Amino acid sequence: MNDPDNWSDNMDDYLTFAHNGTLVFAKGALDFSGVEAKNGNKILDVACGTGSMVQAIIEKFGPQCDAQVLATDFAKGMVDAVEKRAKADGWINVKGQVQNAMDMTLPDSSFDAVFCVFCVMLIPDPAKALSEMLRVAVPGGTVTCVTWNAQGLLPMMQKAASLTKNLPAPVPFAFKGWADLDFNKEQLQAAGFREVRGVHVPGLLPLARKDIPEFVDSLPRNPGMKAGMFSSFTEEEINTFKGHMRNVILESFGDKEHYGFEAVANVVCGTK
Numbered sequence: 215m216n217d218p219d220n221w222s223d224n225m226d227d228y229l230t231f232a233h234n235g236t237l238v239f240a241k242g243a244l245d246f247s248g249v250e251a252k253n254g255n256k257i258l259d260v261a262c263g264t265g266s267m268v269q270a271i272i273e274k275f276g277p278q279c280d281a282q283v284l285a286t287d288f289a290k291g292m293v294d295a296v297e298k299r300a301k302a303d304g305w306i307n308v309k310g311q312v313q314n315a316m317d318m319t320l321p322d323s324s325f326d327a328v329f330c331v332f333c334v335m336l337i338p339d340p341a342k343a344l345s346e347m348l349r350v351a352v353p354g355g356t357v358t359c360v361t362w363n364a365q366g367l368l369p370m371m372q373k374a375a376s377l378t379k380n381l382p383a384p385v386p387f388a389f390k391g392w393a394d395l396d397f398n399k400e401q402l403q404a405a406g407f408r409e410v411r412g413v414h415v416p417g418l419l420p421l422a423r424k425d426i427p428e429f430v431d432s433l434p435r436n437p438g439m440k441a442g443m444f445s446s447f448t449e450e451e452i453n454t455f456k457g458h459m460r461n462v463i464l465e466s467f468g469d470k471e472h473y474g475f476e477a478v479a480n481v482v483c484g485t486k
C-alpha cells in the first residue's frame with residue numbers, strides 16, 4: 215500500500231487537504247532544528263510530499279535564500295508538484311528529485327541538514343531510512359524527523375470508525391511506537407546519531423465548514439490511512455464511515471465556519 219503510484223495519484227488531495235496542516239509542524243521542526251539557510255549550505259528534504267518543509271524554509275529565509283534545497287520523494291507526482299511551485303514562485307535554489315528514502319542514490323556526507331516530515335513511520339524499514347539519512351549528512355550535520363504524537367482528527371476518526379463497525383473505541387493507531395516521542399529518540403540513537411533531542415510541537419490542522427464533505431471523502435483515499443485504519447474496511451463500511459465522520463466533525467464545529475483540529479507532532483533531531 216505504501217506505493218509511489220498511490221501517493222502520486224493522491225497528490226491533488228494531499229495539496230488541498232493535508233499540506234497546510236503539515237506546514238504548521240514543518241515550521242516548528244525547522245525552528246527546533248536551528249538550521250539556517252545561508253552560505254550555500256545544502257538542505258535535503260526526504261519524502262517532501264507537496265513541499266511543506268520547502269515552503270517552511272522559503273517563508274523563513276526568503277525565496278532567494280543562499281541555500282541549496284533538494285526536495286526528494288519516491289512519488290514522482292509529489293516531486294513534480296514541488297518543482298512546479300518552485301518555478302511559479304521563484305524559489306530559485308530549490309530542486310526536486312525522485313528518491314526512495316530507504317535506498318538513496320545521493321553521495322555520502324553531502325548535506326548540512328536533512329529533514330523527514332511525517333514519513334519515517336510509514337516506511338517498511340524505518341531503520342534503513344534513518345541510516346540513509348545519517349549516511350548523506352555531513353559530519354556535524356543534523357537530521358530532523360517529524361511524526362504524529364496525537365491528532366485531534368484521530369479521536370474523531372476512531373469514533374466514526376467505532377460507530378461504523380460497532381467496535382469498541384479506540385480503533386488501534388496505525389503508527390505503533392512512533393506516536394511516542396521517546397520511541398522516536400531511541401530510534402535515532404540506535405541508528406547512530408548523537409546529541410539526540412526532541413520536543414512536542416502543538417498546532418492546529420485547519421478546515422473550513424464548506425470543505426467538510428470533500429475533506430471527509432479524501433480521508434480513505436490517503437495512502438497512509440488506507441494502509442492503516444481503513445485496511446480492514448469494505449467499500450460499504452467506508453461509505454458508512456463517511457456519514458458518521460461528517461456528523462462527528464459538524465458536532466465539534468458548533469456554529470463556527472472555520473475549525474482547527476488540535477494536534478501534536480513529535481520532532482526529533484540528531485547530529486552525525
Ligand SMILES: C[S@@+](CC[C@H](N)C(=O)[O-])C[C@H]1O[C@@H](n2cnc3c(N)ncnc32)[C@H](O)[C@@H]1O
Binds near residue numbers: 263267286337438
Ligand atoms: C504523509 S506524506 C508527508 C509529506 C510531507 N513531508 C509533508 O509533511 O506534508 C508522506 C510522504 O512520504 C512519501 N513516501 C512514502 N514512502 C516513501 C519512501 N520509501 N521514500 C520516499 N518517500 C516516501 C510519500 O510519497 C508522501 O509524499
